[in-house]
Amino acid sequence: MINILLLIMALLLLVVGFMLTKKTVIFFSLIKETPQNKNFLQRFGIIYLILALFCLVVVFLDQPFLLIIFLCLILIISAIFSFSLAKKMGRQ
Numbered sequence: 001m002i003n004i005l006l007l008i009m010a011l012l013l014l015v016v017g018f019m020l021t022k023k024t025v026i027f028f029s030l031i032k033e034t035p036q037n038k039n040f041l042q043r044f045g046i047i048y049l050i051l052a053l054f055c056l057v058v059v060f061l062d063q064p065f066l067l068i069i070f071l072c073l074i075l076i077i078s079a080i081f082s083f084s085l086a087k088k089m090g091r092q
Contacts, residue, residue: 040088
């Protein structure tokens with residue numbers, strides 16, 4: 001059951017990472033379109049794509065400790081992205 005949820009999470013991370021790297025126009029309705037903001041979105045897109053690959057590794061290794069490390073990592077990175085995006089939205 002947990003492996004199925006992790007596979008769904010990997011798929012969502014792939015979609016979000018792809019949207020952040022290739023479809024940045026979607027997010028420019030929230031923040032100004034500047035080179036710094038484009039780099040910001042692309043950087044986090046690549047991070048999310050790497051996390052999606054790491055999620056697939058966690059699924060296939062099936063180690064509880066690795067799963068906990070992955071979940072903590074994804075929470076921290078998502079919080080950093082959310083706070084940074086909110087900060088950029090506040091400056092607009």
